[in-house]
Amino acid sequence: MKAAVFHRPGQITLEERDIYAIADDEILVKTRAASICGTDLRIYGGGHFKIREGQSRVLGHELSGTIAKVGKLVSGWREGQRVSFTPNIGCGHCEMCRQGYNNMCPDYEAFGISLDGSFQEYMKVPAIAIRGNNIFEVPDHLSFEEAAVIEPLSCCYNAFKGLDVTPEDTVLIIGPGPIGACFVQLAKTWGAKQVIVVGRSAGRLREIEKFGADVLIDSSQVDVLAEVMRITKGRGVDVVVTAASSPELQPLSVQLLAVHGRVNFFGGLKKGTRVEIDTNLVHYRGLKLLGTTGSSNEDYFRSMRLVADGRINVRDIVSHRFELADIQQAFAFAKSGQGMKTLVVQ
Ligand SMILES: [Zn+2]
Ligand SMILES: [Zn+2]
Incomplete structure (x- = not known):
C-alpha cells in the first residue's frame, strides 16, 4: 500500500509499505477521505512534541473509510461498515476521561500525531481506540467526504456550545476559512440575529457568504473596530470567535464585545506568545x-447528527481534492490558503 510519511519538518515522502497485519483486538480500515487541517500543516512545518526527532509519522486525523478487517476478539464492528473517527484517544481512567473529556486527557494518543493517521491507503485502529469509542458509523446518506469533515466541525461545536448564543445575539467570526464556515452555520443553527465575518481575503469572504454570513468585513480595506461599532451603532457584538491564529485578534475581539459579551479564542497561538488585554473591559462589561x-466523543456524535439531519452543510466546505500520490501538491495547496477545505481522496 501507499503511505505519505512525514520524516522531518518540510519532508513528506510517498512510500510503499506492507498493509498492516492486525492483532485480534484491532481493526483495519481502508481510508477513503482525509482532510488536511491546520494541525497537519503546523506539524509539516515545525514537527510536534509527540513526534521525536528521527521518528516518522503518517499525518492526518480528519478521516473516513471502510472497515476492511476486524480482529476476532472485536465485537460490534463488521467488515464493509463505513466509519469515521475522533482522533484523540483518551487513557480511559484519568479525571478528564472519566468526565467524558477524552480531548483533554493528559496521556492521550492521537491518529496523525502519536499513531499513524489517514494519509495512507489503510489505517490500523488499535484496541485503545475501539475501547475508547473513537469509531463512529457513518450514516448511509452521508458521503465519505462529509464524514471526514465532521471532525473539524466537532471542534467548532465544542467551542460554540459554551458561548450561550441566543436569537438576540450578534455573532462575529474572525477568519473566513473552513473553520469560519462551520462557526457561521452553527450560529445560524442556533438562531443568531446577525452573523458577521471578518477576513482579509476577498476570495474567502465571497466563499463564506453562501454559508449564511449576513455581513462581511474585509479587514484589509477597513478598520474592523470602527466598522463593527458603526454596524452595531456603538454597542459591539455579543459573541466573537477568533478562527485564525494571529495574536492581535485576541485583544481586538475583547474590544469588539458588547456588555456581557463572550469570546472563544479558538485559533491557538505559537507557544510562548503573550497578548496584552485591557482587563478593565472584561471587568466593567462583564465579559467572558x-x-x-x-472535541470529545460526545461533541463529535452531536456534530455528526447535525450534519446527518441536514442542519449543517459540510459538503460545500470541501473545495479541492487530491489523490494520495499528489500529497505534496495537496499540502502546498492547503498551505497557500486558497479554496476552503482540501481533501485527499482514495
Ligand atoms: Zn484537525
Ligand atoms: Zn485520560
Whole structure:
C-alpha cells in the first residue's frame, strides 16, 4: 500500500509499505477521505512534541473509510461498515476521561500525531481506540467526504456550545476559512440575529457568504473596530470567535464585545506568545473569555447528527481534492490558503 510519511519538518515522502497485519483486538480500515487541517500543516512545518526527532509519522486525523478487517476478539464492528473517527484517544481512567473529556486527557494518543493517521491507503485502529469509542458509523446518506469533515466541525461545536448564543445575539467570526464556515452555520443553527465575518481575503469572504454570513468585513480595506461599532451603532457584538491564529485578534475581539459579551479564542497561538488585554473591559462589561481545544466523543456524535439531519452543510466546505500520490501538491495547496477545505481522496 501507499503511505505519505512525514520524516522531518518540510519532508513528506510517498512510500510503499506492507498493509498492516492486525492483532485480534484491532481493526483495519481502508481510508477513503482525509482532510488536511491546520494541525497537519503546523506539524509539516515545525514537527510536534509527540513526534521525536528521527521518528516518522503518517499525518492526518480528519478521516473516513471502510472497515476492511476486524480482529476476532472485536465485537460490534463488521467488515464493509463505513466509519469515521475522533482522533484523540483518551487513557480511559484519568479525571478528564472519566468526565467524558477524552480531548483533554493528559496521556492521550492521537491518529496523525502519536499513531499513524489517514494519509495512507489503510489505517490500523488499535484496541485503545475501539475501547475508547473513537469509531463512529457513518450514516448511509452521508458521503465519505462529509464524514471526514465532521471532525473539524466537532471542534467548532465544542467551542460554540459554551458561548450561550441566543436569537438576540450578534455573532462575529474572525477568519473566513473552513473553520469560519462551520462557526457561521452553527450560529445560524442556533438562531443568531446577525452573523458577521471578518477576513482579509476577498476570495474567502465571497466563499463564506453562501454559508449564511449576513455581513462581511474585509479587514484589509477597513478598520474592523470602527466598522463593527458603526454596524452595531456603538454597542459591539455579543459573541466573537477568533478562527485564525494571529495574536492581535485576541485583544481586538475583547474590544469588539458588547456588555456581557463572550469570546472563544479558538485559533491557538505559537507557544510562548503573550497578548496584552485591557482587563478593565472584561471587568466593567462583564465579559467572558473562553477557550477550547479539540472535541470529545460526545461533541463529535452531536456534530455528526447535525450534519446527518441536514442542519449543517459540510459538503460545500470541501473545495479541492487530491489523490494520495499528489500529497505534496495537496499540502502546498492547503498551505497557500486558497479554496476552503482540501481533501485527499482514495
Ligand atoms: Zn484537525
Ligand atoms: Zn485520560
